[in-house]
Amino acid sequence: MAVAARRVDPFGTTIFTEINQLALETGAINLGQGKPDWEPPAEIVEALTRAARDGGHNQYAPGPGTVALRRAVADHARRFYDLAIEPTAGVVITAGATEGIFAAVLGLTDPGDEVIVIEPFYDSYVPNILMAGGMPVYVPLHGPDWTLDMDELRAAVTPRTRAIILNTPHNPTGRVFTRAEMEEIAVICQEFDLTVIADEVYDHLLYDDARHIPMASLPGMFARTVTVGSAGKLFSATGWKVGWVHGPEELIAGVGRAHQFITFAVHHPSQVAIAAALELPDSYFIGYQTMYAAKRQILLDGLLAAGFTCQAPQGAYYILADYGQHFSGPPNTFARELIARTGVAAIPPTAFYSAEHAALAGTTIRFAFCKGDDLLRQASAQLRRMAE
Ligand SMILES: Cc1ncc(COP(=O)(O)O)c(C=O)c1O
Structure with missing residues (x-):
């Protein structure tokens, strides 16, 4: 019988596909994948x-x-x-x-x-x-x-x-x-x-x-x-x-x-x-940073208010937050729990560790803030349901 190559056996489906699908099915706010929800200039x-x-x-x-x-x-x-x-x-x-x-x-x-x-x-x-x-x-x-x-x-x-x-x-x-x-x-x-x-x-x-x-x-x-x-x-x-x-x-x-x-x-x-x-002028690149700094603050405030433990990232557009105060299970289980309880989707970082070091993911989950300010505020409000 024709089968797929052994080379791709360990790859499975990426976690992004899984979380995107789940977010779609449940109508959750998707702070999973690192893709902006606005148009390019x-x-x-x-x-x-x-x-x-x-x-x-x-x-x-x-x-x-x-x-x-x-x-x-x-x-x-x-x-x-x-x-x-x-x-x-x-x-x-x-x-x-x-x-x-x-x-x-x-x-x-x-x-x-x-x-x-x-x-x-x-x-x-x-x-x-x-x-x-x-x-x-x-x-x-x-x-x-x-x-x-x-x-x-x-x-x-x-x-x-x-x-x-x-x-x-x-x-x-x-x-x-x-x-x-x-x-x-x-x-x-x-x-x-x-x-x-x-x-x-x-x-x-x-x-x-x-x-x-x-x-x-x-x-x-x-x-x-x-x-x-x-x-x-x-x-x-x-x-x-x-x-x-x-x-x-x-x-x-x-x-x-x-x-x-x-x-x-x-x-x-x-x-x-x-x-x-x-070739856009420096002002484009400065404006881009300013825009993201504001988004970072909205999500950071939202996560802290919802009882997550996290630090302000120094760069990129993600916050890796600790959910240990809310849930003791592994990130993959928490990602589903988070969608069910708050209607917000995020990425369990287990896929970013080798199998032998999977435990290093601890009780963390990744939120992307490359999203509209209103959506980030709405997500922050919904995340507070975790604290209730
Ligand atoms: C660290 C890192 N490298 C590479 C990429 C892929 O970039 P591209 O969309 O240009 O393929 C990403 C996308 O999220 C990323 O976070």
């Missing part, structure tokens, strides 16, 4: 529409991305981080950051290599490593401040370690690694000759005095780092699935070779629009 949508309508952009784009978008990605890296990216050979445009990470894993690691993953992690990393024939090796962040123990990181390195996937600002904890932490990680990467796949999709989502320090900007790190970005996050256009990987030409050549046989090329009109969007 009108001028960007207009640029996409124009690109499709006026012709010339409805057939395959160049495989590595349009020249204009690759140049815009390089310009953005120079404008904000003073990184000198070669605008053609140093950038590959991918179908979202998700494909960028997969192409980087496939293009920069060999079967049998170990790849270090920081827990909790974005859920595509591990399947990506496994599909590439690699071995994930886990190093946990430690709550409540979500710090990385550098001795644990060092101890995780073996002669087979090839790469580390490092995400800052971090989903789901909201941690933004400090310069001192990034430098310590960089020392370990250089000492053991590791490649860094830097998932920096939330680079502009920072609060209070948090600063984003790109791994590629640290001394000695550019040559061993590829950086993954996402237009979906930056321009509230997650449905367009446009992302990129930039870095030194030798490593980007590896990423590009994998990319050409995953998607070959990315949606062409979207690339035209995102190229223009990346």
Whole structure:
């Protein structure tokens, strides 16, 4: 009998699909998946529409991305981080950051290599490593401040370690690694000759005095780092699935070779629009942060008033809250309980930990605040039912 491959046996259905389905069936307010519930800026949508309508952009784009978008990605890296990216050979445009990470894993690691993953992690990393024939090796962040123990990181390195996937600002904890932490990680990467796949999709989502320090900007790190970005996050256009990987030409050549046989090329009109969007003035990026800071406050106040224990995230658009005061069962059970009792859906972070460290999820659940202010207020009001 024809059956699915063993390779995909362990993957199951993502928790996002499950929670989205449950939220839909019950009419719950969905603070699960990290997708904004508003439209992208009108001028960007207009640029996409124009690109499709006026012709010339409805057939395959160049495989590595349009020249204009690759140049815009390089310009953005120079404008904000003073990184000198070669605008053609140093950038590959991918179908979202998700494909960028997969192409980087496939293009920069060999079967049998170990790849270090920081827990909790974005859920595509591990399947990506496994599909590439690699071995994930886990190093946990430690709550409540979500710090990385550098001795644990060092101890995780073996002669087979090839790469580390490092995400800052971090989903789901909201941690933004400090310069001192990034430098310590960089020392370990250089000492053991590791490649860094830097998932920096939330680079502009920072609060209070948090600063984003790109791994590629640290001394000695550019040559061993590829950086993954996402237009979906930056321009509230997650449905367009446009992302990129930039870095030194030798490593980007590896990423590009994998990319050409995953998607070959990315949606062409979207690339035209995102190229223009990346050139938006600084005021766009400042306004984006201000908007999210207000949303963070609404949800934070709501969660605290409802008896959850949580800290203000330093970056990204999630709050990982502890529900221990309300419920003692595991996160997967609580997620269902939460929907039933409050009509609010959130993501149990168990899927962001390896099976052997699943207990580290403790009694936490992840809420996304990339939602309209009124919806966040309504969700906050409903969450108070937990305290009743
Ligand atoms: C840390 C992290 N990396 C990558 C992605 C994927 O980004 P994209 O939608 O561009 O594929 C996400 C999306 O939530 C994310 O949180």
